[in-house]
Amino acid sequence: MAPPPWSSAPSRLLPNLSLNSKQTVAAAAAASSSPAGGQGRRPLRYAVLGAGFAGLSVAWYLLKVILLLPSSSSLPFVVSSSLIQFRHEYEFSVTAAKLLWRGAEFWKESMDLLRSAEEANGTAGSDTTSQDDNLIWRRGIVRPPTSEKAADILLENAQSCLESCSLQVLDSGAAQRLIPGLCVPFDFAVYMPLALNINPKKYLQALFSACQNLADEAYSLSSEQKELKLYKQHVGNLHQLAGDYDSVIICLGAKARSLPELANKLPLRTCRGVITEFQLPSDTVEEYGNQSPSILSDAWMAFQGPRTVSIGSTWQWKSENYSSTVSDEEALTAKDELLPKASGVYPGISKWDFVHARAGIRAMPPLTTNGSLPLLGCLDEMVGKKSNCNFWLVGGLGARGLLYHGLVGKLTAKAAISCDENVIPSEFTSWKMIKPSQ
Numbered sequence: 141m142a143p144p145p146w147s148s149a150p151s152r153l154l155p156n157l158s159l160n161s162k163q164t165v166a167a168a169a170a171a172s173s174s175p176a177g178g179q180g181r182r183p184l185r186y187a188v189l190g191a192g193f194a195g196l197s198v199a200w201y202l203l204k205v206i207l208l209l210p211s212s213s214s215l216p217f218v219v220s221s222s223l224i225q226f227r228h229e230y231e232f233s234v235t236a237a238k239l240l241w242r243g244a245e246f247w248k249e250s251m252d253l254l255r256s257a258e259e260a261n262g263t264a265g266s267d268t269t270s271q272d273d274n275l276i277w278r279r280g281i282v283r284p285p286t287s288e289k290a291a292d293i294l295l296e297n298a299q300s301c302l303e304s305c306s307l308q309v310l311d312s313g314a315a316q317r318l319i320p321g322l323c324v325p326f327d328f329a330v331y332m333p334l335a336l337n338i339n340p341k342k343y344l345q346a347l348f349s350a351c352q353n354l355a356d357e358a359y360s361l362s363s364e365q366k367e368l369k370l371y372k373q374h375v376g377n378l379h380q381l382a383g384d385y386d387s388v389i390i391c392l393g394a395k396a397r398s399l400p401e402l403a404n405k406l407p408l409r410t411c412r413g414v415i416t417e418f419q420l421p422s423d424t425v426e427e428y429g430n431q432s433p434s435i436l437s438d439a440w441m442a443f444q445g446p447r448t449v450s451i452g453s454t455w456q457w458k459s460e461n462y463s464s465t466v467s468d469e470e471a472l473t474a475k476d477e478l479l480p481k482a483s484g485v486y487p488g489i490s491k492w493d494f495v496h497a498r499a500g501i502r503a504m505p506p507l508t509t510n511g512s513l514p515l516l517g518c519l520d521e522m523v524g525k526k527s528n529c530n531f532w533l534v535g536g537l538g539a540r541g542l543l544y545h546g547l548v549g550k551l552t553a554k555a556a557i558s559c560d561e562n563v564i565p566s567e568f569t570s571w572k573m574i575k576p577s578q
């Protein structure tokens with residue numbers, strides 16, 4: 141069956157968009173379903189702007205929900221994709237040392253997405269891939285407290301931990317058996333056996349493949365048109381998209397603030413972070429244990445293998461420097477800040493050599509009584525609706541994008557499909573009452 145004219149013409153879907161030199165990424169999940177008795181009506185179309193954690197999670201859940209919609213034979217179905225480039229290059233960890241509001245749900249949804257990405261990558265349950273190729277490092281994480289206050293909080297959290305993500309209190313001997321050379325200033329450490337680190341670039345590529353697989357599955361299950369496309373294009377404003385989509389879901393991270401329709405309207409603060417990578421010199425015989433957990437302390441150390449570790453991260457509030465490149469001077473400052481924190485719990489780090497540093501911007505949401513929650517919800521009022529298109533936001537994932545992205549993607553996909561903001565718990569939408577700081 142021939143595809144409809146719009147499926148083969150990206151410029152029709154994202155009109156007047158120019159490729160900019162920085163090559164930012166916009167993911168458009170154009171998913172269709174025929175409305176009841178929909179003969180003659182065009183399919184529903186959803187645009188997801190941004191192909192980071194949030195955007196791909198929304199795309200995944202849009203496809204998941206659409207897969208469950210009753211099929212109609214009146215529309216053809218096409219899947220296509222184009223080049224992907226992701227700018228994430230950090231190590232990301234999911235830890236649960238602190239019990240968060242709806243923590244169990246956040247944890248479950250992000251684990252589901254990680255599993256789907258692993259399946260699409262063909263590495264689910266596999267321990268055989270080389271450490272460098274890993275999507276996920278399931279080493280667990282050990283957290284030795286470095287202050288009395290941190291020790292009290294950790295012990296309290298260990299008692300109220302989630303069944304699905306347990307915390308074990310280890311005495312110093314047990315902690316040092318797991319990580320030889322670990323310093324345990326308060327004679328105990330908390331071990332999070334299920335905590336993990338991911339390679340974000342590989343994870344996002346795998347999650348995009350998982351989305352494509354879902355779209356293929358939808359095609360094989362019905363003859364209805366359902367399509368997923370990915371465009372590598374810069375989105376300059378929202379109104380240019382309005383005519384072509386039923387919903388536009390904005391998942392642009394800290395860059396959401398640079399859309400003219402949202403400028404000075406989102407209560408987000410920016411915070412630049414630098415991550416440094418170190419390696420053991422080739423003539424050092426003693427390696428980091430292959431099964432030893434990573435370490436979380438005043439700095440975190442994510443070990444990717446016996447001779448490579450990423451150490452993060454710095455916190456530079458109000459930075460407007462979005463570049464992932466780190467100057468020699470910035471790298472030196474970051475090393476001076478991170479190394480003393482790392483060597484406080486793992487003195488052996490002094491034998492490792494600095495290799496390079498990378499950086500990025502976190503979009504930090506305001507602190508509420510439930511913690512720092514992502515900003516979700518319908519933006520029609522804020523954007524000033526001039527068409528039938530609904531605008532949605534998934535933003536402010538702060539420093540917990542990996543933990544948050546599954547649930548926020550799921551809730552937003554459901555809200556966009558049902559055109560009902562009430563699907564989203566009010567705790568995520570109450571930011572609209574906050575006056576943004578300039």
Ligand SMILES: Cc1cc2nc3c(=O)[nH]c(=O)nc-3n(C[C@H](O)[C@H](O)[C@H](O)COP(=O)(O)OP(=O)(O)OC[C@H]3O[C@@H](n4cnc5c(N)ncnc54)[C@H](O)[C@@H]3O)c2cc1C
Binds near residue numbers: 193226233375395452
């Ligand atoms: C140094 C550092 C360390 C971190 N460590 C952790 C950690 O250990 N654990 C954790 O969970 N989180 C961590 N985070 C936070 C995590 O990176 C974010 O929460 C997460 O990336 C947010 O995802 P997002 O999809 O909302 O935004 P982003 O990841 O910023 O994705 C937005 C996407 O939109 C694209 N885009 C932007 N503007 C446009 C435009 N105009 N047109 C088209 N495309 C556009 C971008 O290119 C990008 O692909 C860290 C962040 C930093 C900076």
